[in-house]
Amino acid sequence: MPIDFGADCRPLFSIESDLIFLNNGSFGAPPHSMLEAQATYRAMAERSPISFFRNKLPKYLREAAGDLGAFIGAAEGTLAFTENATTGINSVVLSVAHSLRPGDILLTTDHVYGAVRQTLNRYAEWTGAKVVEVSVPFPLHDSNEITEVIAAALTSQVKFAVFDHITSPSGIIFPIQDIVNLCRERNIPVLVDGAHAPGMVELNIEHLGADWYVGNCHKWMFAPKGCAFLYTAPERQKETHALITSHGYGKGYAAEFDFTGTKDYSAFLAVRDALKFYRENGGLEKIAAYNRNLARSMRRMLAETWNVAPPAPESAIGSLAALPVPENLPANEETGWALHDELFGLHRIEVPVTFLKGRLWVRISAQIFNESNEYCALAEALPKAIISVQCRL
Ligand SMILES: Cc1ncc(COP(=O)(O)O)c(C=O)c1O
Structure with missing residues (x-):
């Protein structure tokens, strides 16, 4: 009911x-029921830890990625779980940072989430690249104003761009399809920060066509805290590495992200329960x-x-x-x-x-x-x- x-x-x-x-x-x-579901995965891991981590977890993670992918329009092999949006974003920026040169531009807007700003600044300091924040009007009269200011800033110096799908300090939905199209027309790799999108707006991530898309399931999808995902387009997977290096390094995108050391994976598995709750209601x-x-x-x-x-x-x-x-x-x-x-x-x-x-x-x-x-x-x-x-x- x-x-x-x-x-x-x-x-x-x-x-x-x-x-x-x-x-x-x-x-x-x-909801409480999600915390209870999470507790059953934790108990499963404790009952037989070796068989859980060796046999069950890899299978369960891929099944969870399949269910999530059906909801957000992304093939299972393109999705990796991360503890939060910040981890997914850091993984992408670290992966991109290797090819940055002094003077390159990392582009975002002044509505960017604080932790993302810090991440861009950190890797800019490391590489000599420059962070440019496009000023997006607020108050905003028309969403076209957003695409106009972004289009003007997407110059050939821009080597990487991060744009919000839904902004944190101002709570506005960006015209993200238009923005991604602008980046694609100019061959600029683009990461969409969709921390707020899953469960708030309809998603078809593959159709959107961004290189990377990060989303949280613990904000609007009812998953327990610590459940986020990173989508990586197939052609970007080779160069995209998990922030934490573990046994899966060099063994492919899913293998690399699926195991990042001993930790509590229960929130990832509970995404299936969250999707069920979301659907049933x-x-x-x-x-x-x-x-x-x-x-x-x-x-x-x-x-x-x-x-x-x-x-x-x-x-x-x-x-x-x-x-x-x-x-x-x-x-x-x-x-x-x-x-x-x-x-x-x-x-x-x-x-x-x-x-x-x-x-x-x-x-x-x-x-x-x-x-x-x-x-x-x-x-x-x-x-x-x-x-x-x-x-x-
Ligand atoms: C737009 C945006 N990006 C990223 C984040 C970071 O999310 P998390 O705390 O799950 O890493 C938030 C959190 O509120 C956010 O609003």
């Missing part, structure tokens, strides 16, 4: 009952649609209440949405955290305050356990929290 969404399904999740949790986006929230048609409708309507309500303009077209909004902080506060990360702490500490609302383009933004998430009254509580609490922070400055 499919579950009812909203407060009725909240008891299926571990989130504290008095917490208004509007930040599924950062780390996700698996209506799949994209119901889950992604519920979240998208809630995020969009609550964005409209908050914008009206706070008298601010929504900073992106509604068509660019999935289950995440950012709104400008409505009052004059010094805009910096520290004030953002002060506002967050005030909302969390005094109002029991968990919502991130991001800092982008010299402004503070409140980024809401909508997951199946959320419902409108929680955003109404935020609508009331934010002006009070702003006054409290102002008084302390």
Whole structure:
């Protein structure tokens, strides 16, 4: 029986009952049943460790990759599991870094996730390459503005590009097919950071045509934490290596990524249970649609209440949405955290305050356990929290 969404399904999740949790986006929230499924894989590994690691794990991983691939449109042999999006991204950037020369450009945008920025900067320092962040307008009036600024920056000096499918600080869905097409036309290798995409938007990764695509299953797909994937196009697999070198090095893409030493592989195996939960509860048609409708309507309500303009077209909004902080506060990360702490500490609302383009933004998430009254509580609490922070400055 499919579950009812909203407060009725909240008891299926571990989130504290008095917490208004509007930040599924950062780390996700698996239902208890997923943690139980994970525990059965852990128990299996402990019951007969040698046969588990030698015989069962390789087979189970490929079966899990097959199931996941059917959901995201990628052949099983193109998918590798990684603990998180960051590990997948680091594996790709390290693999690419070997061929970089001083003066080469690594291109991304200024909406890039902080850890990805750090990764690019690290390998740029190592190779003498330069990181260029294209400025993507925010507020954004039309998604074409994104492709225009990116197209202008894709020069012959660009040797590698990373673009978000759905951005973290601003919560917008990029026109990723157009962006990948631009890179392909220019023969520029491109990695798509789709950390937020699986379970939020429909995916057909092979059709997209990027060289690499990284996604998290623990954000919007209900998998336990520590379940992400790296897609690598067949023609890139030879040059793409796991961040951790282990027995599989030189034995092919899947062999290299499938075993990276003794660790807990249970979250990878539980992806099949997460897919089952996702399917049984209506799949994209119901889950992604519920979240998208809630995020969009609550964005409209908050914008009206706070008298601010929504900073992106509604068509660019999935289950995440950012709104400008409505009052004059010094805009910096520290004030953002002060506002967050005030909302969390005094109002029991968990919502991130991001800092982008010299402004503070409140980024809401909508997951199946959320419902409108929680955003109404935020609508009331934010002006009070702003006054409290102002008084302390
Ligand atoms: C766009 C984006 N990329 C990468 C990541 C990193 O994900 P993880 O913590 O699973 O490595 C995040 C996390 O929120 C993200 O939003």
